[in-house]
Amino acid sequence: MDLYERLGVRRAAGGAEIRRAWQRLSRALHPAVNPGDPVAAERYQAAARAFEILGDAPRRAAYDRGELRAEPVAPPAEGGFEGFDFEARVRVEAVGFREIFEHALPERDAPRGEDVEQATRVSFEESMLGAARRVQLVRFEACAGCGGAGEVSFAPVPCPRCGGSGSVRGSRGHMIFSRPCRECDGRGTKSRKPCPRCSGEGRSLTSEWLEVRLPAGVGNGTKVRLPGAGNAGRRGGPPGDFVLTVEVDDHPVFRREGSDLHCTVPVSMVCAAMGGHVEVVTPEGRVTIEVPAGTQNGQRFRLRKRGVPRPDDGGRGDLWVEAQVVIPAVTDDRARSLLKQLDAALDAVPERQR
Numbered sequence: 001m002d003l004y005e006r007l008g009v010r011r012a013a014g015g016a017e018i019r020r021a022w023q024r025l026s027r028a029l030h031p032a033v034n035p036g037d038p039v040a041a042e043r044y045q046a047a048a049r050a051f052e053i054l055g056d057a058p059r060r061a062a063y064d065r066g067e068l069r070a071e072p073v074a075p076p077a078e079g080g081f082e083g084f085d086f087e088a089r090v091r092v093e094a095v096g097f098r099e100i101f102e103h104a105l106p107e108r109d110a111p112r113g114e115d116v117e118q119a120t121r122v123s124f125e126e127s128m129l130g131a132a133r134r135v136q137l138v139r140f141e142a143c144a145g146c147g148g149a150g151e152v153s154f155a156p157v158p159c160p161r162c163g164g165s166g167s168v169r170g171s172r173g174h175m176i177f178s179r180p181c182r183e184c185d186g187r188g189t190k191s192r193k194p195c196p197r198c199s200g201e202g203r204s205l206t207s208e209w210l211e212v213r214l215p216a217g218v219g220n221g222t223k224v225r226l227p228g229a230g231n232a233g234r235r236g237g238p239p240g241d242f243v244l245t246v247e248v249d250d251h252p253v254f255r256r257e258g259s260d261l262h263c264t265v266p267v268s269m270v271c272a273a274m275g276g277h278v279e280v281v282t283p284e285g286r287v288t289i290e291v292p293a294g295t296q297n298g299q300r301f302r303l304r305k306r307g308v309p310r311p312d313d314g315g316r317g318d319l320w321v322e323a324q325v326v327i328p329a330v331t332d333d334r335a336r337s338l339l340k341q342l343d344a345a346l347d348a349v350p351e352r353q354r
Contacts, residue, residue, distance in 0.1 A: 003063060006050035011064075015057070015192075016110065016149045016202075016236035022051035022185070052187055057153040110237030113140065113203075116230040117243045122214065124251040128283055128308065130216035137210045137242060140231040144204070145197030150235040152195050159184035202235040212244050217259065217309035220248040253281050259308045259317030264324045267291055272325045280321050282306050289321065297325040 004011050007021040025047040027033070034040035053059045053068060062068040120133045142148030162168050162181035166188035180186030194200030212224060223243050230240030255262045265280050275293035279286050282303065289301060300322050307317025330336050 003050040003054055006046045007054065009054075014147060014149060014236065015055070015151065018051065018054050019185075020110075022047060022055065026180075026186075048186070051185070055185070055187070056156065110233050110235045112238050113231035113233040113240035115240040115243055117245065119245040119247060120212075121247045121249065122218070123249050124254070125283075126214070127218050127220075127246075127248045128216060130218070131214045133212050133214060133244070135210055135212060135244065136207060137229070138205065138207045139229075139242075140203040141206045142232045142236075143195055143198035143202055146195035146202060148202045148232060148236045150195055150198065150200045150202035151192040153192055156189040159188055159190050162188060202237075203232045210242070214244075214246060215311040217311045218246050218248070219256070219308075220246065222246045254283070256308060259310050259315075261307045261317065261319045262322065263319070264322045266326050267295060267323045269325060269327050272296070272323065280319075282319055291323065295323050295325070297323065299323045 004013070007018060007025065009018055009021045013021075026044065029040045029044040029047065031037075031041050031044065053063050059068060116137065116139050118135055118137075120135065122131050122133075143150070146152050159166075159181055161183040166181055166184065166186045168179060168181045181188075184190050195202070198204050210226075210229065212226065214224060218224070223245050226242040226244075228239045229242035232239045253263050261283070263281065265278055267278055270276075271278065271291055272295040273293065275295070276291055277288050278291055280289050280303070283306065287303075289303070291301075300320050303319040303321060305316045306319035309316050330339060
């Protein structure tokens with residue numbers, strides 16, 4: 001079987017993806033997890049051989065060119081208990097229970113990168129029509145030196161931790177056991193080291209300019225999200241998002257509620273009583289509306305589709321106009337006399353309210 005198929009990865013898979021595939025298979029097929037299962041042991045051997053070649057950049061390149069055959073080899077040293085040592089004459093590492101059973105623990109995926117957030121301010125008119133903002137984005141991107149893996153290849157050398165054996169011995173009290181060396185993943189050799197360019201983090205800090213389109217109808221506090229434009233994840237993890245929070249300036253005339261706009265218009269006492277026409281300010285300019293006779297103070301009129309555009313469905317809210325009846329102050333005798341004559345003629349106010 002093809003080595004890539006043994007690990008279940010694509011031929012174009014990166015080093016981090018190949019390493020994660022091997023870790024998943026080794027934890028699922030390890031003989032210590034499947035005692036007495038020959039099928040699991042055989043699959044474990046095949047996966048170990050595949051990773052031995054594909055996990056090393058020069059050997060992988062030779063295999064891709066057809067210069068290296070996928071010959072079976074003995075599997076890496078199995079983890080398991082070797083007995084008890086009450087004299088403690090063997091020099092071993094003192095470890096905890098987590099390290100004893102680390103080969104059986106589920107693999108943690110590479111962490112997702114953090115979101116990058118900024119804020120921008122727009123005028124009321126820009127929020128109605130839509131706008132563009134050019135922002136400077138400072139973020140972490142995948143390291144160019146290691147492709148985000150956090151490691152680079154070098155000529156294979158014996159693993160300093162296990163001395164080239166591929167396994168290490170450990171103790172918990174008087175209990176002695178062996179397990180695959182995690183420094184070299186049980187291979188006995190090391191051919192990768194932390195990338196010197198990013199110190200093994202897999203990402204480096206960059207700065208760039210980014211143009212963000214703000215849709216018409218964007219409101220105060222709206223968050224415009226650009227998926228994948230945030231910080232790159234460590235060691236090949238998925239990137240975060242870029243989030244731009246919008247702050248909208250107040251308008252001297254309009255007050256926004258959702259997709260509707262509200263404003264007030266002064267109406268003279270005579271116009272409110274007799275009816276007439278008044279001029280109203282809208283986002284597109286001034287329009288004239290009819291005020292019916294008997295209009296009361298605070299009465300509202302609805303101008304359909306004169307409000308805020310809705311980015312979600314392409315519709316538009318309404319403009320609500322509230323009448324403010326202006327009552328002038330009567331300071332001269334002639335005006336008082338005229339108002340008294342009008343009051344008597346209309347008999348509009350009951351006696352008890354005078």
